[in-house]
Amino acid sequence: MPGPTSLEGGGCLVLIAGIIAEYDPFHAGHAWHIAETRRCTGCDYVAVAMAGSFTQRGEAACLSKAARVRMALRGGADAVFELPALFVVRSADAFARGGVGVLAGLGVDVLSFGAECGDIALLRRVASLRDGEDAAFERLLREGLERGESHPRAWGEAAARVLGLGGDLLAQPNNALAVEYMRALYALRARTEPLAIPRRGRYHGALDGEGFASASAIRAALFTDRRPEALAAVPACVREIAAAAAPMHAPDDLLLWTLRNMSDAEIAALADVPEGLEHRIKALAAEVPSREALIDRVKSKRYTRARIARITTHALLGLTRALADRHAWPAYARLLGVRRDAMPLLTELKRRASLPIASDPVGLKGDEVFQLECRATDLRALMCEGGEARRAGQELTTKFIVEEGYGS
Structure with missing residues (x-):
């Protein structure tokens, strides 16, 4: 675990952990992950890079960006930054480059992620493989693709065979994403240290009271007669926000x-x-x-x-x-929300960040990555039932959120 970074002028040492997330919606497992990150690292602050109006599945988020920011802040995060749609609605490697690019660009000390495998050394071995640099790996990858396998599956099987690992290691989705995070860290030569936290409960767990219900199980039940069970699976401090979720129309x-x-x-x-x-x-x-x-x-x-x-x-x-x-990595870190008593975190991030921190969307109007973000939010708005939620131009009129504190 890295040592904390000194504040300018020789003040107190500050350790900042980062998390990449969608929070679609935020649930008890997410709150546990934030708390476990604090326990494992002893960090002073947790900063989150969160997907906006759409998710990596290519679907609109079940709650608005603002609602999910508030859930994250009430559920334990200190600040939330945007993971741009240009990286979110893409393959796992692009998603990872977006999230890692934002958090490493902010200068976080630790990147914490959930994985079925908690062995960081094993994940490092897999991540050390590079496309084009290992002849045996390239041959196995090519053979997998020629058999008609998807690239993630072919890549995972080739890596497992070259390294003598169990074939199911990268078949587990969070292990695969963890490896992509670490590959992105290597590509950036980032000083940020990875931390794998073993997941508790089934990945797509049902609402059966065993472990944590997954986001997919909650989404599936949220608009059925099992809605009370779905809401019971999110922390009490954010249940009111989750209850505002409404069905959306496919475009x-x-x-x-x-x-x-x-x-x-x-x-x-x-x-x-x-x-x-x-x-x-x-x-x-x-x-x-x-x-x-x-x-x-x-x-x-x-x-x-x-x-x-x-x-x-x-x-x-x-x-x-x-x-x-044109945009292999994020060029800015957009602030979406912060807890009021975590304002010193913003001062520290501005001191150490290699990316500009944007807090006013108006200043991003000419940026084509932000313009894509505006289109994504406008598209999601048209999928909503009606009323104010369907209004266009929400990205330009929504300021960053300030929450009073955890569970507020």
Whole structure:
């Protein structure tokens, strides 16, 4: 564990831990992770890089960005920064580069993440593999892809065979993401130290009272007759916020209209669209009645449901490969919220950060990554039931949130 950083002028030592999260929604397992991070590191502050209006699954978050920021601050975080949509609605390596880029750019001392495997040395071994630098690894990776496996699965199996590990190590989603975090830390040559905290409970655990219910289980129950059980799975201090969640409408007509009016070449230019898949997407968009039907028809053994869902969101947001390539790493850290008694944390982060910290969205108006963020929030707004939640331009009128304290 790294030593804390001295405040300028020889003051008290400050240790800051960082967490990358979606909090869709924030639940008891997330609160436990923050508390366990404090216990394991003895840190003074916890800063979170949080996804905004959309998630890595390619879906709109079940609660607004502002609601989830408040949940995080009440649930134990000291400050929340934005993980930009350009990195969120992408593959695991891009998601990791976005989160690690923000937190390492802020100068956090520790990156804490949940993993099924708590052996940081083992995760380091896997993360040390680099595409193109190991002939045996490259051969096994190529063979997996030729068998029609998805890239994450082929990568995981190749790594397991080269290193003599259990084949299921990277089949577990949080282990795979942990490895991507560590690869991003290596790529940045960041001084931030990784900390793997073994997860408690099943990854997609049910609302059965055993361990922590997962975010996916809570989302699945939130708009059914099991809503009381779903709300019981979030900490009492944020239950009122979670209770405001309302059903959202899939952007079926908008998506199909968009794809039907795009050329094959325009679809091919979207981020993460593999060569040739644009023709299948274009043809099926002319036939299917909904987004779900399109995803079901396009997905395959090689191209997962989540990947196709992300591609549909890329089409709606105008997230092209060229745009993604222009921004391999975050260029700023946008403040979304802070606890009032954690204001000294902002002073310390401004002192040590290598990225500019943005607290006023108006100053970001000309930035194309922020413009994509605005489109993402406007798209989610159109998926809401009605009223104020559907208003456009929310990103430019929403200031960062100040919460009074934990559980406030």
